[in-house]
Amino acid sequence: VPEQAELHLLLSMITPLTWLERAPAYKEFIEHNRENDRSTFGVLGYPLLQSADVLAYRAGLVPVGADQAPHVELAREIARRFNHLYGGEVDFTANSEAAIRKLGKKTGKLYTELRVAYTTKGDVDALATAQALIREQNSLTLSDKERLLGYLQGDSVAILPEPKAVLADNAAKMPGLDGRKMSNSHGNIIPLRAEPDDVAKAVRNMPTDPARIRLSDPGDPDKCPVxxxxQLYSDEHGQAEVSDRCRAAAWGCLECKQCVIDAIVAEQAPVRERAKQFEENTDLIHSIIAEGTEKARDAARATLEEVRDAMGLAFR
Ligand code: SF4
Incomplete structure (x- = not known):
């Protein structure tokens, strides 16, 4: 979807460098690559490209892991800045009030109540409800929808609505095989469709409590990545058993790891099974991608038309 790349470029003109430099993922990348200088504009600008990925589709909710939440926050700040710079409209308040009347008495009243709850008490749930309410109004024109989305948060048209991060409740964070954050660049991952033998090999090679040199040495689970x-794969009873056996040197680390191997292989089995039908039919994959791309492109095109218009670049 080339419109995403275009939006990335246009947004880069209004994004202060410091906003990108303070992204935790960027700082971490620099920290881990001190020796070999791999810091490029691509790395620094990556969260902005992610913002364009979200904003091009005017996404309301973005499901992310906790480590990506700051990037959604960045997308929100950029949307706010864009709307502030380019979303101005003469008679905005009067036009917005007229658009509220078009909602009808009941819906208009509900919208106003939600808007007041957000602007006076900062109630983000009220904001999300009001945004959903406006998006589902088929009788409103696109301009009125944008006006009312913008009116919810301030005095500008929300050409790029602010997305909201959705974090899974109690989301378990999967550690890497070496105990560090799981990351492709650390080479400590288990691919989702790994073959059972490869899973077994990877887990058997995992480091354990360094104090457990011999089978008879008691271990400390808290010092072991396994x-x-x-803690993720075994139930409470299983965990108590692992902990006791480790501390009492009642079993070897390979035996202990086998339980993890079995759990991962079982968890991945349906994924491997489901992937098989696609691996065997690449035409199907290409048609799914083509169809999805077309749908995505329609949405991104509509956004870009308005973005160019607002920035005075509607030359086509
Ligand atoms: S017994 Fe299990 S928990 Fe204990 S050190 Fe070995 S692998 Fe780690």
Whole structure:
């Protein structure tokens, strides 16, 4: 979807460098690559490209892991800045009030109440409800929808609505095989469709409590990356058993790891199974991608038309 790349470029003109430099993922990348200078504009600008990925579709909710939440926050700040710079409209308040009347008495009243709850008390749930309410109004024109979305948060048209991060409740964070954050660049991952033998090999090679040199040495699960996998895959009873056996040197680390291997292989089995039909039919994959791309492109095109218009670049 080339419109995403175009939006990335246009947004880069209004994004202060410091906003990108303070992104935790960027700082972490620089920290881990001190020796070999791999810092490029692409790395620095990556969260902005992610913002364009979200904003091009005017996404309301973005499901992310906790480590990506700051990037959604960045997308929100950029949307706010864009709307502030380019979303101005003469008679905005009067036009917005006229658009509220078009909602009808009942819906208009509900919209106003939600708007007041957000602007006076900062109630973000009220904001999300009001945004959903406006988006589902088929009788409103696109301009009136944008006006009312903008009116919810301030005095500008929301050409780029602010997205909201959705974090899974109690989301378990999967550690890497070496206990660090799981990351492709650290080479400590288990691919989702790994073959069972590769899963077994990867887990068997995991480091354990360094104090457990011999089978008879008692271990401390808290010092072992394998234990963190047990905390994710074993139930309470299983975890107590692992902990007791480790501390009492009642079993070997390979035996302990086998439980984790079995759990991961079982968890991935349906994924491997489901992927098989697609691996065997690449035409199907290409048609799914083509169809999805077309749908996505329609949405991105509509956004870009308005973005160019607002920025005075509607030359086509
Ligand atoms: S027994 Fe299990 S938890 Fe204990 S050190 Fe070995 S692998 Fe880790």
């Amino acid at each position: 234990w963190r996998f047990h």
